Amino acid sequence: MEGDSVSRVYDVCQGTYYLLGRDPSLRELLGDQFIAIGEETVSGQHAVLQWRSHTESTDRITVLREALSPGEEDAPGASRPYLVDLSSTNGSLLNWSRVEPNVYYRLTSKDTLRFGHCRRDFVLMRDGGE
Secondary structure (H helix, E strand, C coil), rough: CCCCCCCCCCCCCCCCCCECCCCCHHHHHHHHHEECCCCCCCCCCCCCEEEECCCCCCCCCCCCCCCCCCCCCCCCCEEEEEEECCCCCEEEECCCCCCCCEEEEEEEEEEEEEECCCCCCECCCCCCCC
């Protein structure tokens, strides 16, 4: 549709992780769990969107934004999406702020992601378009 700002919708609720990057050969290996971003400033294996049922900071994992937003439910065993930048060359943005590499960032509905210097925004939406 001309003028429509949505170029593509990715269903990222079917798997436990999704690799985002520029390397097209990963599509054959990962299928729908690879989201190709054809932009020079995006690394081959740039970031991961991973669903986890429970993540706490440890000596090997750092978690930021662990607290739920007001009104969010967190049933025991419920999976939540997290973003991890894989030490990409040009970084990742979460709501227009640069994320630290190799750190789990808990995502909430309507969070905006950007990878490298790509002009395309990725917005996390819940079922029903919330």
